Amino acid sequence: MTDTARTGGCLCGAVRYTLSEAPRTYGACHCRMCRRFSGGIELGVEVRPDGVAWEGEDRIRTFKSSEWAERGFCDICGSSLFWRLIAPGPMQGLLSLSAGSLDSLEGLDFDIEVYIDHKPTTYAFAGERRQMTEAQILEMVRAGGEDAP
């Protein structure tokens, strides 16, 4: 298996991080909030709460975008860094790390697209992978699935 990048950071370099485990997969979210946040197409890598060590953490600004999540970005260059689950529960602190911030995407498997029913029709990623609609996501959250977002 190819070695994947465990390090990354923002555009200006003020914020850097190291992951405790090499990521294997990433996914895209096409929801309205992710589209507003990213300036492009949001790509994320799931990282468990204690799975990242930050440098320059004092430059990270967070914005609570819903009752259960916040988003982090560099307050100097504006680079997106993460979506983080803040709702109480066993998964509290789970990160969807902004995949574009990784030093390399090479070797990662693009395995899911969520909120696919919110994707503008003018672009689409090539290839076959699991796709979930908003209704399917909300159903999964209600069911308390262990991989709830």
Place this chain on the structure above:
Amino acid sequence: MSRKTGQCLCGAVRVTVRNMPLRMEACHCATCRRWTGGAPYLGVAVARADVLFTGEDDIGIYRSSGWAERGFCRRCGAHLFFRMAGAALTDNLSLCPGILDDVSGIVLTQEMFIDQKPDVYDLTGERPRITRAEALALLDEHLERKGMERTSDHD
């Protein structure tokens, strides 16, 4: 051409665009991927005179190179635009379509820095896909008209 409105995630910055071009471009360069946190970057080239921002005090500007800068909301981190800066200033800016309330009718017509695109994703469809060298040649032409010279190879 039409009128479009939009806003950042928190609503501190709002935008109204008149004469909205119905074309967007994608950029796969490493700088854009780092900034957006995803890929690719998406932008609509709009005339600056046709763009009205409110809440401008909350717009953070980051100068990402000698000739360009990027705008974001300081409160929520929403990405707003890329534009030429300083002496390289143009009449246009590249507005991130993600902030628009409605992107219907806007078609993806070009991809740039296709040779910097990681192998792990591709967009479907047929459209011009220009390389880094081709994009930088266009940039160099622009800078030369402004009496400037490129001093680094990223944007």
